[in-house]
Amino acid sequence: xxxxxxxxxxxxxxxxxxxxxxAKRHAILDAAKSLFLTHGFTSTSMDAVAREAGxxxxxxxxxxxxxxxxxxxxxxxxxENLMPLPMFTLEPGGSVAEMLQNIGEAFLEMVxxxxxxxxxxxxxxxxxxxxxxxxxxxxxRTQSAMVSFFQRANELQQLQVPSPERAVELFFGMLxxxxxxxxxxxxxxxxxxxxxxxxxxxxxxxxxLRAFGV
Numbered sequence: 001x002x003x004x005x006x007x008x009x010x011x012x013x014x015x016x017x018x019x020x021x022x023a024k025r026h027a028i029l030d031a032a033k034s035l036f037l038t039h040g041f042t043s044t045s046m047d048a049v050a051r052e053a054g055x056x057x058x059x060x061x062x063x064x065x066x067x068x069x070x071x072x073x074x075x076x077x078x079x080e081n082l083m084p085l086p087m088f089t090l091e092p093g094g095s096v097a098e099m100l101q102n103i104g105e106a107f108l109e110m111v112x113x114x115x116x117x118x119x120x121x122x123x124x125x126x127x128x129x130x131x132x133x134x135x136x137x138x139x140x141r142t143q144s145a146m147v148s149f150f151q152r153a154n155e156l157q158q159l160q161v162p163s164p165e166r167a168v169e170l171f172f173g174m175l176x177x178x179x180x181x182x183x184x185x186x187x188x189x190x191x192x193x194x195x196x197x198x199x200x201x202x203x204x205x206x207x208x209l210r211a212f213g214v
Contacts, residue, residue, distance in 0.1 A: 025063050027053040032074040037118050041071055041130050068133060075119070075137035082110040088145040090152045096159060096213075097205055099149070104175055104201035105194075107142070111176060112184060112191035120185070143168050159212050167212065174204040 031052035035044040046067055050057040064070040083106045090099060110116055119134065143165075150164035161167045183189045192200065 020063055024055050024059060028055065028060055028063055029074055029077050032070050033078060036071060036074060037115055072133050072137045075134055078115065079138050079141055082106055083142060085145055088149045090149055092156060096153050097209060100205045101201055104204060105197055108175060108197045157214060160214055161212050171208055
């Protein structure tokens with residue numbers, strides 16, 4: 001049976017109005033993240049996810065319509081854990097410099113985490129559809145949040161960013177540009193320490209604010 005369609009079963013499906021169990025959803029996502037990291041997308045089945053999570057396959061499908069939806073949710077949950085969306089919310093009187101520092105450090109931690117690097121390396125062996133899902137659940141999510149952050153900073157007259165979309169590319173480009181990033185992604189050198197990341201982000205923030213600060 002295809003992994004993309006719900007299985008038939010003698011057990012009745014969850015009612016449309018029945019609330020989903022958050023604990024089971026969490027267990028399913030944890031199992032999915034572990035299996036996708038270990039075996040990749042193609043070799044991970046919904047049956048395996050159900051066994052790992054300790055739930056029925058029907059329960060998995062009651063939370064996620066198919067394996068693609070589960071993969072997307074697993075990547076999204078990983079990003080939300082390291083870079084929760086409230087991190088990008090700029091309130092009146094908030095410090096843009098402090099928020100950029102926190103965002104930059106969290107971004108580098110996410111990019112250079114062992115799980116992220118394994119996922120990125122595994123995508124090449126999969127298909128373009130998985131690369132698209134990964135980008136939508138991870139990088140695109142972060143980019144959209146940063147665009148909103150820069151737009152809000154413009155509204156509050158804390159930054160003068162002509163193009164928030166371009167500013168996102170510039171900021172994250174400063175954080176991971178250069179030969180060192182390529183060497184880390186290829187496994188030729190270890191990721192930066194927390195202190196190294198903090199210093200690198202602080203320098204990038206100073207340069208960015210020099211260009212776009214009011």
